[in-house]
Amino acid sequence: LQIPNLTLNDGASIPQLGLGVYLVEPGETQRTVEEALAVGYRHIDTAALYGNESEVGAAIAASGLARDEIFVTTKLWNTDQERPAEAFQESLDRLGLDRVDLFLIHWPVPELGTALGAWRGLIDIAASGRAASIGVSNFEIPHLQQLLDETEVVPAVNQIELHPLHQRRELRAFAREHGIAIEAWGPLSQGKSDLLERPEIARAAAAHDRTPAQIVLRWHVQQGTIVFPKTVRRERMLENAALFDFALSDAEMAAIDALDEQRNFGPDPFAFNAR
Numbered sequence: 001l002q003i004p005n006l007t008l009n010d011g012a013s014i015p016q017l018g019l020g021v022y023l024v025e026p027g028e029t030q031r032t033v034e035e036a037l038a039v040g041y042r043h044i045d046t047a048a049l050y051g052n053e054s055e056v057g058a059a060i061a062a063s064g065l066a067r068d069e070i071f072v073t074t075k076l077w078n079t080d081q082e083r084p085a086e087a088f089q090e091s092l093d094r095l096g097l098d099r100v101d102l103f104l105i106h107w108p109v110p111e112l113g114t115a116l117g118a119w120r121g122l123i124d125i126a127a128s129g130r131a132a133s134i135g136v137s138n139f140e141i142p143h144l145q146q147l148l149d150e151t152e153v154v155p156a157v158n159q160i161e162l163h164p165l166h167q168r169r170e171l172r173a174f175a176r177e178h179g180i181a182i183e184a185w186g187p188l189s190q191g192k193s194d195l196l197e198r199p200e201i202a203r204a205a206a207a208h209d210r211t212p213a214q215i216v217l218r219w220h221v222q223q224g225t226i227v228f229p230k231t232v233r234r235e236r237m238l239e240n241a242a243l244f245d246f247a248l249s250d251a252e253m254a255a256i257d258a259l260d261e262q263r264n265f266g267p268d269p270f271a272f273n274a275r
């Protein structure tokens with residue numbers, strides 16, 4: 001596979017495309033991740049919440065690939081914001097790794113008021129060398145602003161719900177201004193909408209002889225967004241990675257830009273406080 005690397009604000013490289021394993025059953029995760037690595041994926045996005053870090057680690061160990069060939073992200077769950085160091089070590093132990101490439105605060109949980117302290121914990125983890133990069137997920141502008149105001153370290157990434165029906169223009173402009181890379185979760189809207197059936201997508205798919213999913217994923221990567229669509233199927237792993245040998249025209253990009261409904265399918269980051 002031909003997958004470009006992007007450079008984060010701390011100088012680290014990240015493959016622009018990876019595999020997400022949210023809702024991949026633990027029993028299916030090792031096979032899925034092994035298959036992804038075998039076809040050429042080099043970036044895996046997991047989280048403590050997903051309950052499959054051990055299986056991700058087992059797949060990495062079984063792959064025979066050198067550790068520095070694979071980019072691994074995991075995330076600090078909400079209930080662990082007051083114990084980031086311990087929770088991080090538990091994730092490393094489950095993964096069977098001595099470091100990850102990217103560690104994220106999963107949600108801001110403003111109701112708890114502990115995200116800033118958690119961020120200071122992540123800064124210490126990065127300083128220890130056990131997370132090459134650190135960042136956040138589901139942070140809105142005020143949540144990012146607090147970290148910028150109160151600490152010296154700008155998050156390397158913000159991983160947010162992002163797809164053509166929910167384009168987050170203001171948040172993305174803020175991130176760009178501050179050198180924070182954007183990772184899209186739910187890049188295909190998680191199968192919760194008719195996005196892949198929209199005529200604007202179908203027209204571009206026909207014009208390029210690609211699938212609707214490839215058109216939507218190309219729209220993401222053509223703007224510099226990092227994506228890791230979830231699938232457990234080998235043929236879709238290949239399909240979802242074949243994005244870097246064609247380009248959408250300005251008119252096709254504009255037609256997809258026009259689909260924005262500011263419509264999220266996941267939780268509202270200002271309110272989400274799941275424990």
Ligand code: NAD
Binds near residue numbers: 023160188191231239
């Ligand atoms: P997604 O948009 O990647 O959608 C996944 C769904 O799309 C699956 O049901 C799959 O069957 C289908 N699909 C995949 N490839 C397809 C194709 N080529 N054609 C048609 N359908 C296809 O949604 P997601 O899994 O929620 O998001 C991707 C990753 O983002 C997750 O696995 C996880 O790693 C991460 N994520 C993070 C958060 C967060 O709060 N930080 C939340 C959700 C997901």
